[in-house]
Amino acid sequence: MPDTKPALSKVSVMQDLLKVVAPYRWRIAAAVVLLISAKISTVLVPLLLKRIIDALSQPQTLKALPIYLLAGYALLRFSSTLFNELRDLVFSRVTQRTVANYAQMTFEHLHLLGARFHAKRRMGGLLPDIDRGTAGIAFLLGVGLFTLVPTLIEIALVLGIITSRYQAWYAGFIMLTFLVYTGFTVVFTARRTIHQRRVNRLDSSAKSRLADSLINYDTVKYFTNETVEAQRFEEIMRHWTEAAVANQKALFTLHVGQSAIIACGVAAVMLQAGSDVMAGRMTVGDLVLINAYVLQVCLPLNALGFVYREARDAWVNAERLFDILHERPEMEESRGMPALSPGRGEVVFEHVSFSYEPSRPILRDVSFRIAPGATLAVVGGSGSGKSTLARLLLKLYAPAEGRILVDGQDIARVSATSVRSMIGVVPQDTVLFNDTIGYNIAYGRVGASQEETVGAAKAAHIHELITTLPGQYDTEVGERGVTLSGGERQRIAVARAVLKNPPILIFDEATSALDSASEHAIQQELNRLSHNRTVLMIAHRLSTVVDADEIIVLEQGRVIERGSHEELLGKHGAYARLWQLQQREDMDQRAAASRA
Template sequence: MAGKNKIVSADATNPFGTLKNLWPYMWPSERPDLKMRVVWATLFLVIAKFILILVPYFFKWSTDALNGKLDLQGLVPAFLVGALALIIAYNLTRILQLGLNQLRDALFASVGQYAVRQLAYKTFVHMHQLSLRFHLERKTGGLSRIIERGTKGIETIVRFTILNSVPTILEFVLTAAIFWWGYGFSYLAVTAVTVWAYIWFTVKASDWRISIRRAMNDSDTEANTKAIDSLLNFETVKYFGNEDMEAKRFDASMARYEKSATDVWTSLGWLNFGQGVIFGLGTTVMLIMSGLAVQRGEQTIGDFVFVNAMLLQLAQPLNFIGFVYREIRQGLTDIEQMFELLEVEAEVTDRPDAVPLAIRQGAIAFRDVHFAYDPERPILKGISFEVPAGKTVAVVGPSGAGKSTLSRLLYRFYDIQSGAITVDGQDIRDVTQKSLRAAIGMVPQDTVLFNDTIAYNIRYGRPGATDEEVMAAAEIAQIGDFIRRLPDGPKTKVGERGLKLSGGEKQRVAIARTILKAPPILILDEATSALDTTTEREIQSALDLVSKNRTTLVIAHRLSTVINADEIIVLKDGLIAERGTHEGLLEQGGLYASMWNRQREATQAEEQLKKVREDDELGVVNRLAPAR
């Protein structure tokens, strides 16, 4: 769709360059019907301007008719030169001109909105094409406000460029020609000087206001970022009772926005006043010239009225020139950041000759993989291992060893610096990202759900799945009974990020979603590490069922979840320290055995503490029983 058109940088100092870049959206080659709307809108625009020029003439003729000085005999029929007929004609031309303008706006509305839709679509798609690194560093509230302002700015530019710039220039030309032809060069000179001074002042003042508008936008973005971030972390705010602190941070941002917005409106007042003074001086000079000509008998009262009417009529497009220029400059300011987003290049892209992944058995191999998020801090230092088709390989190790990095690299959220990662012998850099990710299912540690229904979140694994298939996946994930007990069943809303569900319930939804996707390759990235022991055992049984006969890579913190893996790989400082089965690693008495012993002692201590608490509660009940 919008991907056909290339967007380059928005430059607030070069509006014509940006307008050139936006032209494909105002003249959409893929939509001939919209191009015809532009043609018709332009035609009505020109007709409306010529009719508009007749309005002052009818005002002049009706004035002269009332004054007995009208001389149009032989040019038009007598019944049309009466004062009443001319007054009626004067008002009819105004109504006709207004109607043509509204028809023009109606015809162009779909063109402007289509341009906005194209660019908004392009931005949304581009955001999803950017790397995980970009999205980890972004600020959601500020990003959404930048896109919102950018789309509005584009609508302003597209609409005002065609609907106001062209007719205003045409009206200037017609007005100048009429003054020169009807009243001489002196009137043309005064008109030209007035218009030039008006436009010069408008441009200079508008350029001055751009920095003020940019400061207001920055304050608005900052305030919105803080508000969204605070609301997304609602629970954390409540945990620490920091509502007042959050309110003060937000209010501080709004105070800066208040000052900037006040400056914007104050500067607009000075701009409007300066424009009024310049046009007022020009009008005064021309009316004095016409008034003196009337006294000398060179002009009629109708001419005086005509000059005044033409100037009043000229005031509107002049004001539009100032308004259009301000809006376009402010629109460019608004879309600067949006265009900067569009200029951010995707870190991970498909090669020109990339082909879809051909899944045969689903075997995975890491071959001498080196990777670093930051060149100064390598994460993986030459990792090599295989996950045979249909087998389960677990990766364990201390925090920071690089375990979760493996899943991100297999999904190709990042590209490795050297080595290769293959699926059935195919380097994942040589296949399309879409086909690669379609073959992989992920159950992460932190499951974030969409603020929609349980059914929607499960169906996200395969959007075309039926209700029966959704519930079948829920049954396998051992969440079917829970869903049926809910008042709204599968249509129950899960809340923002799924906060209405417990950790175990969210994990089961994630498992059901992956079951519905039915991928040949499965990644379990610490899928139970955030759960209590009892819930972990329940979830683990569901995971064992899901991973059966699938190529499975398990990234785990709790070693009790990987004892049945076909192979366990122990990472330390980005290198493979040990590898083997659970029993074999325990016999080695190395890092894995040490981790196993510590976790087993911690689990035993937890179970003993739980038993002591249960015994204490039972003792209290027994002591109180006789008293009751």
């Protein structure tokens, strides 16, 4: 049964949608009442028009102008428009609130998804998927509902009136037109959906390519690859153009076919009506009535085809959004998970193993303990698993084997939020929000006062720099903080950690990307920040870890050495070799600088 899964998926999505709109059921009921009232007014218009035409066709029997009929005709037309506008006004809050709720749910859900999802996602393609998805939901809920339902009501009312007043031929022609039109629309819309999906996929790919190229603007300039980037983008857009043209061709076939079916239906009804008028079985007013009803049915029938077609497009657009909402977090926590009880900040790794991919183990049976207030440094080559330790401690990933304890509590059994609230991080590459310096520092503790923010900046020795800027703490830092140097961004990261004031700190190669002067200055600030706190220091340069209480050396995910700086040098092992290598590199650099 290949269709079972998609059908269940659609049912699940509709159930979710109904839950979101449930609080607005009275507004929906009022909108439906107004909708039915508008359709009744619309259907009564031709009946009144027939009476006016029949009356005016025999002026010799009229004693006065049928003002009440003419006034009623105008009133019915106005009522139809009024009821439709009131319906849209009443239902507007339902549509807008639902779209806002889905946007909010998607935003929150994306923050709940794990690090694996965000490591693989493409931002340039994700944002258009969300935009199209919310627009699709708005269409399905609003235009789709209030075009499909009134069209079916209108067709039912018209068929009822024609069946009760005229020969069965007329209702038969209308029903046959309706059935042929519906079958044609369903078949050809399904074919066009294939093209629409391809257009959406290529559009997302183009947006991803555009965003990725602009994010790496500097790299493009460094290697003078503007032409290469333009050619890659042009290739995607060429495929997109071909897909869009194919989609338009399918749309052309659909539109022309729908119009031909309606034209044939109208012609059949009018030929029959003309014959009946000529034979004296109907009046001119009857012919006008039938003509009005046929057009009244065919126009919404055409609208029904449009709605079905657009609803399929809207569903295609919403598919990716629903996929995102149904994406389960890698480390989904049960509700009501207890919080980590605050303690002195002891951290213990017990026989921890981990891999991002099953075929590539990153950590193998790693164990260590960081006593409260102590500093543990982790060193090793690239790819040895140093930064993975920080990610595991922050519960961004879960160990494949072993466990991690904070103050004697297994972090797998407590909420991630409570664990992360106890930890401050100064990363290797600090990325800032496109906002002010003050906002970025205060992000360390939302709600902090201006005085506390300034105090944290002073502790990180960046206050003096900020005061020299025209906007001071209100200075915009640009996207990802590009208007600041690497050292300045690192000081803001330190200020954030100061403001958060956590018992546990992680320094993830916090000075590796800086020059010697900046490295020395920030290292002093990190040392001050580490006072009386438990510190996990991940380092590439060994000169930054000589004062650590314990140093462990990782190689291919295993702890191969541990001890203090002096103890490790005395072992003449891997650490000693790394130390000697870096000392020689430093001497060579100093000699080169002196010659320069």
